[in-house]
Amino acid sequence: MSAxxxxxxxxxxxxxxxxxHTRRQWSWGLFFLLPWIIGFFAFQLxxxxxxxxxxxxxxxxxxEFKLGNFNFVGLENYQRLLIDKIALPSMGVTxxxxxxxxxxxxxxxxxxxxxxxxxxxxxxxxxxxxFYLPTVIPVVAGAIIFNxxxxxxxxWLNLSxxxxxxxxxxxxxxxxxxxxxxxxxxxxxxxxNAMIILLASLQGVPTELYEAATxxxxxxxxxxxYITVPMISPVIFYNLTIGVILAFQYFVPALLIGSSNxxxxxxxxFFPMHFYREAxxxxxxxxxSVLAVIIFVVTMAATGLLFYFGQRLVYYASGETS
Amino acid sequence: xxxxxxPGGSPAIPVTRRLWxxxxxxxxxxxxxxxxxxxxxxxxxxxxxxxxxxxKQDSQLTTPGAPLWPASPSTxxxxxxxxxxxxxxxxxxxxxxxLVGPHREESDVVDPAKPELGIFNVEGxxxxxxxxxRFDPALENFTTAWRQVNFLRLFRNSLLLSxxxxxGTLIACILVAYGFTRFQLPGKNILFIILISTxxxxxxxxxxxxxxxxxxxxxxxxxxxxxxxxxxxxxxxVFLLRQYFMSIPRExxxxxxxxxxxxxxxxxxxxxxxxxxAITAVTIFHFFFVWNQYFEPLVYLxxxxxxYPISVGIGAFVTTFSNYPGRSAATAVLAMLLPAVMFFLAxxxxxQGIVVTxxxx
Numbered sequence: 302m303s304a305x306x307x308x309x310x311x312x313x314x315x316x317x318x319x320x321x322h323t324r325r326q327w328s329w330g331l332f333f334l335l336p337w338i339i340g341f342f343a344f345q346l347x348x349x350x351x352x353x354x355x356x357x358x359x360x361x362x363x364x365e366f367k368l369g370n371f372n373f374v375g376l377e378n379y380q381r382l383l384i385d386k387i388a389l390p391s392m393g394v395t396x397x398x399x400x401x402x403x404x405x406x407x408x409x410x411x412x413x414x415x416x417x418x419x420x421x422x423x424x425x426x427x428x429x430x431x432f433y434l435p436t437v438i439p440v441v442a443g444a445i446i447f448n449x450x451x452x453x454x455x456x457w458l459n460l461s462x463x464x465x466x467x468x469x470x471x472x473x474x475x476x477x478x479x480x481x482x483x484x485x486x487x488x489x490x491x492x493x494n495a496m497i498i499l500l501a502s503l504q505g506v507p508t509e510l511y512e513a514a515t516x517x518x519x520x521x522x523x524x525x526x527y528i529t530v531p532m533i534s535p536v537i538f539y540n541l542t543i544g545v546i547l548a549f550q551y552f553v554p555a556l557l558i559g560s561s562n563x564x565x566x567x568x569x570x571f572f573p574m575h576f577y578r579e580a581x582x583x584x585x586x587x588x589x590s591v592l593a594v595i596i597f598v599v600t601m602a603a604t605g606l607l608f609y610f611g612q613r614l615v616y617y618a619s620g621e622t623s
Numbered sequence: 624x625x626x627x628x629x630p631g632g633s634p635a636i637p638v639t640r641r642l643w644x645x646x647x648x649x650x651x652x653x654x655x656x657x658x659x660x661x662x663x664x665x666x667x668x669x670x671x672x673x674x675x676x677x678x679k680q681d682s683q684l685t686t687p688g689a690p691l692w693p694a695s696p697s698t699x700x701x702x703x704x705x706x707x708x709x710x711x712x713x714x715x716x717x718x719x720x721x722l723v724g725p726h727r728e729e730s731d732v733v734d735p736a737k738p739e740l741g742i743f744n745v746e747g748x749x750x751x752x753x754x755x756x757r758f759d760p761a762l763e764n765f766t767t768a769w770r771q772v773n774f775l776r777l778f779r780n781s782l783l784l785s786x787x788x789x790x791g792t793l794i795a796c797i798l799v800a801y802g803f804t805r806f807q808l809p810g811k812n813i814l815f816i817i818l819i820s821t822x823x824x825x826x827x828x829x830x831x832x833x834x835x836x837x838x839x840x841x842x843x844x845x846x847x848x849x850x851x852x853x854x855x856x857x858x859x860x861v862f863l864l865r866q867y868f869m870s871i872p873r874e875x876x877x878x879x880x881x882x883x884x885x886x887x888x889x890x891x892x893x894x895x896x897x898x899x900x901a902i903t904a905v906t907i908f909h910f911f912f913v914w915n916q917y918f919e920p921l922v923y924l925x926x927x928x929x930x931y932p933i934s935v936g937i938g939a940f941v942t943t944f945s946n947y948p949g950r951s952a953a954t955a956v957l958a959m960l961l962p963a964v965m966f967f968l969a970x971x972x973x974x975q976g977i978v979v980t981x982x983x984x
Binding site for chain 2: 332338341355413442546553
């Protein structure tokens with residue numbers, strides 16, 4: 302592979318300014334980047350272009366993909382979106398999940414990271430390991446576990462709530478009103494990755510800053526908001542971005558718990574699940590591509606907005622602004 | 624915290640003055656650790672639940688008054704027959720008695736502590752008495768689950784998939800991260816921004832064309848669609864490795880270069896040994912990522928049960944939970960056992976890798 306690259310580069314009309322050493326650097330560099338560049342074209346860029354292409358066709362997944370097995374239908378698939386009775390409610394399910402899950406996904410890992418970073422916490426490694434543990438539990442096992450622990454009668458959560466004096470705790474996965482929130486709880490259980498990089502960032506805050514603030518008479522609360530939060534804001538922003546991206550893709554636990562109907566009463570029918578059903582259950586590849594384009598556009602728009610408005614709130618100690 | 628001064632510093636009580644901050648510090652430690660334990664208890668409640676349920680007989684879940692831990696009612700053998708034990712309130716306090724002849728308002732019992740007294744009669748409704756339970760983990764759930772599901776095959780499939788995919792990811796991501804850290808290349812920064820922005824890409828946006836591509840190639844119904852892309856690197860792991868490689872000083876590889884070592888040699892003998900924590904972190908991240916994957920194997924392996932990884936293989940147990948809680952819970956425990964054990968074995972290296980990488984960010 303490297304030989305080919307090298308000849309290609311060598312055949313470019315050589316500019317006298319570029320030394321042999323630099324050219325060797327380039328070809329080695331390109332050689333090392335090649336796996337990603339190929340993968341990017343083959344598994345990401347071209348497939349996306351192809352998804353957009355498919356969204357203008359009526360291709361059904363039931364037959365082999367070749368000319369004659371599909372027609373161009375113009376904007377028909379996009380018009381169908383307007384009469385789709387599931388599209389809007391399922392986007393609502395996804396948005397509700399995101400609006401609750403994203404703030405939770407920011408606050409809870411931060412609180413846990415502060416806790417396990419505290420020098421007053423004894424056996425802090427023990428705590429870090431155990432708080433991370435649920436993150437390595439397979440999604441399917443997590444779905445089984447939460448289906449049980451959130452059981453309205455025999456689940457330990459409701460038994461605990463009853464013991465605390467709440468006589469009628471929510472019925473979680475049996476109640477359309479609470480089922481989405483129950484999945485938020487399942488999602489927040491796997492908090493480990495967010496916690497661990499926040500912890501790393503907390504440990505990177507120079508202690509001199511706290512000492513100086515203490516001398517200036519700043520209490521713990523002021524120190525937290527004026528030193529800790531700005532210093533770790535890049536990581537908070539990173540967690541926020543990842544949280545937004547993942548929230549719009551979320552559906553596997555919903556599929557496991559509520560089946561492909563999003564039970565109870567469609568309250569777990571997330572937008573990506575609607576896509577999954579159209580593509581791989583009903584074989585409407587053309588229309589499913591429209592839904593995929595929507596997921597793509599919404600995710601891009603949300604992250605775009607985030608970067609536009611969020612970047613100015615983030616403090617970069619090294620002076621970078623990107 | 625050291626700002627709070629101790630009031631009343633008269634020279635008469637120097638010992639108290641010296642001791643007070645230490646006592647306060649100890650109390651603060653106890654307080655924070657106590658809070659930590661409380662939060663941890665809430666956090667691990669679901670795990671406690673699934674473990675307890677996996678070792679319980681399903682009948683225990685519906686029995687009123689049964690304890691939360693796996694248990695069965697105690698019995699007492701009196702003259703060749705087993706009788707259930709109850710905590711019976713008597714005039715000398717509550718005593719465990721074996722119920723021999725239950726009646727409505729009074730019952731015939733035997734005292735296991737003094738069986739020589741024989742059967743005697745006590746007042747009170749036996750239905751209001753608490754049954755005595757003893758710790759009794761049931762293994763039936765595991766044996767039934769093991770018989771119903773071909774766990775060995777699912778384990779083998781998941782292990783193979785995760786291992787091959789992780790090897791591919793490690794090779795590809797190490798090469799790419801090395802390319803991004805140590806080589807000057809026109810447009811490198813733009814390429815890096817493109818790489819990072821692929822994190823945004825939802826899998827739904829590419830899966831239909833990929834499915835079509837892989838079926839054209841005849842790869843659907845095999846592991847190839849799950850394994851091949853791993854050999855072409857991914858943004859998360861390249862980013863993590865790049866951050867770490869950047870923190871490794873260049874002096875050593877420059878010296879090796881002067882000695883005539885080629886870049887591949889430098890990568891293998893100089894960079895890799897120093898990057899062990901980051902490589903451990905990527906290994907664990909990716910291994911678990913593949914172990915957990917559900918959507919892709921479901922789509923690409925549909926119907927090929929003999930190729931299913933454990934995630935897809937036990938998916939059906941989520942919905943059977945209401946009918947067979949114990950069996951489902953045992954399945955979940957079996958599915959999470961290996962990741963959990965691996966994590967505990969590697970956690971020190973892993974945490975170190977993340978924390979160091981994060982600091983250098």
